[in-house]
Amino acid sequence: LVREMGELDAAFIEGRPSPLAALPVQYADYARWQRESLTGEVLAAQLAYWRERLGFDPPVLDLPTDRPRPLAESYLGARRSLDLPAGIGDALSALGREHGSTLFMVVLAAFQSLLRWWTGQDDLTVGSPVAGRTRAEVEGLAGLFINTLALRADLSGDPSFAVLLAQVRETALGAYAHQDVPFEKLVEELSPERSLSHSPIFQVMLTYLNVPREEFAAEGLKMTPMGVASGTSKFDLTLSVRIDGERTILDLEHSTELFDPATIGRMSGHLVRLLESALAEPGRRVAELPLLGLGEERQLLEWNSTAAAYPVEPCLHELIEAQVERAPERVAVTSDGRTLTYRELGSAADRLALRLREAGVGAESVVGVLAERSLEMVVGLLAVLKAGGAYLPLDPEYPAERLAFMIADSRMPVLLAQERLLARLPEHGGRVLPLEDAAEPGEEVARPDAETGAGAGSLAYVIYTSGSTGRPKGTMNSHRGIVNRLLWMQERYGLGADDRVLQKTPYSFDVSAWELFWPLLTGARLVMARPGGHQEPDYLARTIPEEGITTMHFVPSLLRIFLETPGIERCAASLRLVVCSGEALPLELERRFFERLPGVELHNLYGPTEAAVDVTFWACQPDDPRGLVPIGRPVANTRIHVVDRELRPLPVGVPGELLIGGIQVGRGYLARPDLTAERFIPDPLSGEAGARLYRTGDLARLLADGAADFLGRIDHQVKLRGLRIELGEIEAALSRHPEVAQAVVVVREDTPGNALLTAYYVPTGEAAPGAADLRAALRAELPEYMVPAWFVPLSGLPLTSSGKVDRKALPAPEGGRAGGREFVPPQGPVQERLAAIWAEVLRVERVGAHDNFFELGGHSLLATQVLSRVREAFDVELPLRVIFDISTVAGIAEAVMQKELERADDELLARLLSELESEPAQGEI
Numbered sequence: 001l002v003r004e005m006g007e008l009d010a011a012f013i014e015g016r017p018s019p020l021a022a023l024p025v026q027y028a029d030y031a032r033w034q035r036e037s038l039t040g041e042v043l044a045a046q047l048a049y050w051r052e053r054l055g056f057d058p059p060v061l062d063l064p065t066d067r068p069r070p071l072a073e074s075y076l077g078a079r080r081s082l083d084l085p086a087g088i089g090d091a092l093s094a095l096g097r098e099h100g101s102t103l104f105m106v107v108l109a110a111f112q113s114l115l116r117w118w119t120g121q122d123d124l125t126v127g128s129p130v131a132g133r134t135r136a137e138v139e140g141l142a143g144l145f146i147n148t149l150a151l152r153a154d155l156s157g158d159p160s161f162a163v164l165l166a167q168v169r170e171t172a173l174g175a176y177a178h179q180d181v182p183f184e185k186l187v188e189e190l191s192p193e194r195s196l197s198h199s200p201i202f203q204v205m206l207t208y209l210n211v212p213r214e215e216f217a218a219e220g221l222k223m224t225p226m227g228v229a230s231g232t233s234k235f236d237l238t239l240s241v242r243i244d245g246e247r248t249i250l251d252l253e254h255s256t257e258l259f260d261p262a263t264i265g266r267m268s269g270h271l272v273r274l275l276e277s278a279l280a281e282p283g284r285r286v287a288e289l290p291l292l293g294l295g296e297e298r299q300l301l302e303w304n305s306t307a308a309a310y311p312v313e314p315c316l317h318e319l320i321e322a323q324v325e326r327a328p329e330r331v332a333v334t335s336d337g338r339t340l341t342y343r344e345l346g347s348a349a350d351r352l353a354l355r356l357r358e359a360g361v362g363a364e365s366v367v368g369v370l371a372e373r374s375l376e377m378v379v380g381l382l383a384v385l386k387a388g389g390a391y392l393p394l395d396p397e398y399p400a401e402r403l404a405f406m407i408a409d410s411r412m413p414v415l416l417a418q419e420r421l422l423a424r425l426p427e428h429g430g431r432v433l434p435l436e437d438a439a440e441p442g443e444e445v446a447r448p449d450a451e452t453g454a455g456a457g458s459l460a461y462v463i464y465t466s467g468s469t470g471r472p473k474g475t476m477n478s479h480r481g482i483v484n485r486l487l488w489m490q491e492r493y494g495l496g497a498d499d500r501v502l503q504k505t506p507y508s509f510d511v512s513a514w515e516l517f518w519p520l521l522t523g524a525r526l527v528m529a530r531p532g533g534h535q536e537p538d539y540l541a542r543t544i545p546e547e548g549i550t551t552m553h554f555v556p557s558l559l560r561i562f563l564e565t566p567g568i569e570r571c572a573a574s575l576r577l578v579v580c581s582g583e584a585l586p587l588e589l590e591r592r593f594f595e596r597l598p599g600v601e602l603h604n605l606y607g608p609t610e611a612a613v614d615v616t617f618w619a620c621q622p623d624d625p626r627g628l629v630p631i632g633r634p635v636a637n638t639r640i641h642v643v644d645r646e647l648r649p650l651p652v653g654v655p656g657e658l659l660i661g662g663i664q665v666g667r668g669y670l671a672r673p674d675l676t677a678e679r680f681i682p683d684p685l686s687g688e689a690g691a692r693l694y695r696t697g698d699l700a701r702l703l704a705d706g707a708a709d710f711l712g713r714i715d716h717q718v719k720l721r722g723l724r725i726e727l728g729e730i731e732a733a734l735s736r737h738p739e740v741a742q743a744v745v746v747v748r749e750d751t752p753g754n755a756l757l758t759a760y761y762v763p764t765g766e767a768a769p770g771a772a773d774l775r776a777a778l779r780a781e782l783p784e785y786m787v788p789a790w791f792v793p794l795s796g797l798p799l800t801s802s803g804k805v806d807r808k809a810l811p812a813p814e815g816g817r818a819g820g821r822e823f824v825p826p827q828g829p830v831q832e833r834l835a836a837i838w839a840e841v842l843r844v845e846r847v848g849a850h851d852n853f854f855e856l857g858g859h860s861l862l863a864t865q866v867l868s869r870v871r872e873a874f875d876v877e878l879p880l881r882v883i884f885d886i887s888t889v890a891g892i893a894e895a896v897m898q899k900e901l902e903r904a905d906d907e908l909l910a911r912l913l914s915e916l917e918s919e920p921a922q923g924e925i
Contacts (some may be wrong), residue, residue: 001331002223013219027143038180040102047189048819049178051850053152053171054201056191058125063118063236064655064701064711065258067627068587069349072196079253080264084272089248091279099162099282101169104208107241109161109168110274112153113286117270117644118654120699120714122156127202129237130179135349148173148183150201155286162282163776198236203289205238229819239271262704266653269293287646289805296651300641303706304661308636310487313456315479317385319344319486319521321447329522330497330613331666332549335528340439345379345520350445352383352416352438357415359431360693363453365389366462366670367409369507370403370417370425372396372531375439377507378516380416382437383564385479388412388452390459392474395508396421401781402472404428406464410474410670456480462670463510465609466717466725466786474670477510481612486518488636492617493577493603495551499524500574502543508608509723511553511581524551532880534558535864537565538871544571552573555582557721557755559803560589561861563596573596581605581614583719584710585629594622606710609724610679611695612664616640617710630707631700638662641685641693642702650702655711658700659693660688666694718747720755721861723785734759737777739769742797744805745788748812754843755790755859760797760810768793771855784884789854823848830893831873837869838889849890853883876900 004020011019038046067453091104096106104229115124132145151171155164172612174542192200232641233255240251250271251361270291277289293301328343340348363369367389371377384391392410394403395419404426407415413431420433423478460472460482495501503526506514519526527547539564542550552575554562558579562568578593578600585604593602607614618632634640639661643649648657661683668676683691699711716727727745734743740760749755763769771791778787798809826835826849835847842856853863863883870892871877876899886892 003248003898009221010219023141024137025141027141028138030141031136031143032452034180034182038185043181044112045179046181047186049174050150050181050186051190053174054125054150058150058152058192058201059123061119061120061124061200061236063115063203063258064653064709065236066260067258069197070257070668073198073255074257075234076256077234077253078261078264079229079251080261081249081251082268082272084248084250084275086246088275088279089243089246090400092248092275095279095282096165099165099169101165103210103243104206104241105165105168105172106278107208107239107275108151108172109165109204110271110278111239112155112168112276113161113164113278113289114203114267114271116155117274117291117650118267120655123152123154125150125152125202127151127205129205129207130176132179133239134179136281139475147179147181148205149179150183150186151175158285159285159291160285161278163174165282165288196514198441201232203236205235205727207238207240209240209893210243229271245798251652260704261816263653270651270654287644289775291654292649292651297649299652299706300649300702303702304634304635304639304641306634306638306662308491309487310484310636312480312483312487312637314483315385315454315456315458316460316486316521317349317382319483320382320517323521323523327497329521332520333375333378333524333526333528335373335378336530338439340374340375340379342520342523343437345382345439347444348379348439348442349382349386350447352379352433353386353441353447354445356383356387356416356830357416357435357451359433361387361414362451363388363455363458365414366392366412366459366699368394368407368412368417369411369435370394370396370415371422371435372418372421373503373507373528373533374418374531376418376435378528379438380435380517380527381507382520383461384416386447386452388454389460390461390476392462392464393506393508393512394425395506395783396424397506398508398783399780400424400426400670402783405472406474409464409472410462439692445503454479456483459511460666463508463609466729470729472729473672475609475614476667476670478667481666482513483615484637485612485635486514486665489518490516490522491636493551494522495519495522496521499550500548501525502527502529502540502547502549502598504529505542505553505769506534509582510607510613514613519551528879533691535860535866536878537562537864541565543569544568544575545573548574551577551579553579553581555721556580556585556589557583559593559859561865563589563592568596575600577601577603579603579605581607582723583721585620587627587629590620590624590629591622593620598622604629604631606708606783607664608660608696608698610666610668610696611638611665615660615662615664618707628709630703630709631710634662635664637850638664639685640708642700642708647681652702652704655701657714658696658698658708658710660696661691661693665692670832720747720757721785721859725757725786730782730788732759733778733781734761734774737769737774739764740743744797744810745808746789746807746810754857754862756790756859757786757812758790758792758810759788760794762794762796772852775854778873779884784860787854789857789859791855824850826889830896831889832869833873834893834896835890837866837873841865841869847889850888853887858883872895874900 007019055304092106093103096102103728128149128151129146130149132147133139187200195202236258238253252264252268257692273291274289324342324346329341331339332342332345333340336628350840367384369380371380371830381391407428412430415432416435417432456477456479459476462476464472464474467473501524502517503515505515526547603622604620605614605619606616609854615638616632616634617629641659642656643659644656646648668680679695680692681695683693697713697715697717699714701709703709717824718725730745731743734740740761741764743759744759747755748758774791792813798806824833831849837849841862842858846857863880865876876896876897878895882895
């Protein structure tokens, strides 16, 4: 077009006729040829090639973005350009020729390597336009001939750059040979799952422009090409390579809804480093091509400079004893109207510790504690530490089979227990010491500290977590680790004598460690929530202002429900600090918090049970412009590293596994040296002999300010309502059912904010076992929080091309009445009111008399909402257990009516007794 304009302009000035030759074909001829040629066997062969290369639903490229992907693309974009250093373009062309490839192929291989680094995906597809002028007749014809090709790469097995380049060459040549199918026709034929949030088949593109620039030669007239900023981006990311004389220019066009300019700048730098590394060592594996520059390495070291001179050598109980000496008469703990001063708490724990010492407890002894939340529980835990031992929480809500495993696996010599709970335990050989009178006044005894042999490195507690092999594992943490954690927390947040901390987290969850001991070593007051109260938002909303609670913890899923509880505005009068941890904190929940509780601080913390509680922290801000809530920076004397599969540090923005180093790393797994060696690895970065890093299995990335952003898991472990769950443990338990041949469990969030465990299973026979049968079998050996809400029978599990279960292809559960159960309308006013409550809480259209609460998508947190509304509607108090035991509207209605009858009987009896007291009885009643 430019050349012909120049020729025509010169001819016009000179008065000559048009010098242009007649066109052999018009664009309409090309369009007709294309339609007629792409039919029958020709079209079938071309489509067959693309089906084989792409499959029917190529994986979406999951680039880590600075903001959440919007529901629909706006195509707003920007462009960043940079010149490759002098000589690199020619060197890359030479590298291509050496391997029988072109410069385009070399850049494509490097671009695919970059995308692998940034996404962690081995299977990725890049779009690329082709000129489409495959016939000589159309070379001089103005018109749109461009088509788009989808170039799919397989980087599994970590090939060398040279091997990848050979694969790219084969892919490109094959695509060129089958380039005639219009991309729109290809999308129509493959029919991939469509979304308004991203383009189909591929989400990134590479364009290559090496057409020599045509000069506009005319008298007194000069034409100069100018770049135009369109402000748009057709895809998430488009890399354009332009050859302009001696210059090789890279343009990165990007969606401004997804990426910040700084992120694109880092990505550009990483691409240049990959190209330079590939030039230097084309035989090196792609995963070994370095991304980090010297400046980035120094920055990572600075962010991990967290050394703090804390006094971490005293044991945890020794710090609490020091607080007892400072303020013996100050109230230390309150529970259900009862109190203990610091002196009374210390004295009671000393008496029980002496009994534990007499029973043989000392350093490294594991002592089980079976108790509901109470003063006795606090005394028991502190007594175990004073005796030199480590406490192991035995949650009374756990099924007997799980408790039996924990007792046998830990080989505990002594068990502290509330006697009314002993019936839940199986037979065991350990000695049982009762906790009933542990908090009652008694004589002063000498502290047993000097005899225990326990030190800062000794075991403080063991908490069992879910295991991927179906076997729970006991995580071990030392005094030094938890003391560092609490001293950092005190330095950062500063509890004082007027503060009151609500202890509501089950003590089988490691957050309870700071709830219990932080206030006790600082002179604040520990307020024990009633048993089960941690699941009741109404109770919490009443308790916070009544008790003057200043500091407390929430898992995000419970915080979501709590923030919708009427009357929580009253909590802001005393509450100053809320700590969130246990699962990812969504941005919209952070914003809702500041709307409902203005003036209250919200902090997002992160840490696995294998470390002494939390290892990173982040102060949330009401008006934070970023589109996410990070897990933050490392706490004092700890370090975090984001690494690749070979455990090499990754730069800012690139996702990888999160590793934890420093003083709070736990001691490993109880009696599991093989698993300990696998997950707790030598730390070459610390310079300390014997130092270890814990491999969390969590996927994260570092942000530009050094904060970490949690992205999910790299395995099948999940966090649900703050509790860690290995899906493999549920799958193993389900597969042990005699009528289940195969099973897989996933977490689905078909309703925003309501994530549910969903089990898919293949029955052994023609008739599938029902959900109620499977749920009952799992409840016999798993905690309630690990029992799936949905059970979906399948004739077979969907598989990927490699033979693995395709979890993304598992269907959504259908309906609310599993197994085709017929809808039976609620009968009578009680059932009708209960059905309306269930429908409102579960967000379903209708609920029948015999519908199962869990099959409708219910879980323990929603059950507490149901019971709260039942209390308001009928003025009856039902225990949480009733939902799990009965689970249907009709069954709950019977329980409500039974409670109403009992209340009527109590009122009648009270009236009769009152009459008897006022008028002496004559004869017998």
